[in-house]
Amino acid sequence: MTAPTITLRRPVGPEERALVPESGMRAFPPRRREQPIFCPATSEEYRIKIARDWNVRASGSGYGTRFGMLKSCLDRYKAETAGSRAHQQYRIRAEDLENFGAAIVGDIEITREHSAQGDA
Template sequence: MILYRPVSTKELELIKKSNYRSFPPRLPEQPIFYPVLNEQYATEIASGWNVKYNDDHKGYVTKFEVDDSYCGQFEVHQVGGAHHKELWVPAEKLKEFNEHIVGEIQIISEFSE
């Protein structure tokens, strides 16, 4: 399954430290890791929310692949329009989720003010 994740500069630095192989653990107040199912939605978040609310006013879109059979255990949630779909991964499963990433996490877009 091809997934996308809008990230901040801080999160991107942690991804780089993993050699583009994993996403960092969630913070205690973040019980869900939610990659999105399409580039359009990820771009909306990175170019709007991340640019507006992050300290450095930058946002990035990452693209990555996860084993299809593994992803089947997680619920897809539509949280707005037809293209606003997210895969909801409980934070405690993120380490296992990272182990099912195929290849590297790619940076496909960058946005700034």
């Protein structure tokens, strides 16, 4: 029997996007000091909003990722609303990221690219 999983999404900038393949597409890089929280989104709509509104503005491009997560691990965290009900995310502390990452099921997929010129 397969353990239940939940699909999450994560907007990333070009630096984080470049580091994900170094893990074999199996983990997100550790957080930098100025990034104490890792926030995966529960919906594609919210992931797109963050990638377009924040990542593109900050660095010229943003990327969408999608990954499966063991529900048993995710149950330790609470989904939080950031604005509207459609904008839900989990807030994972940097020191929890390694344990959180160990519960990723399968590969992290790069699903989309956003830039000032449009989406690819």
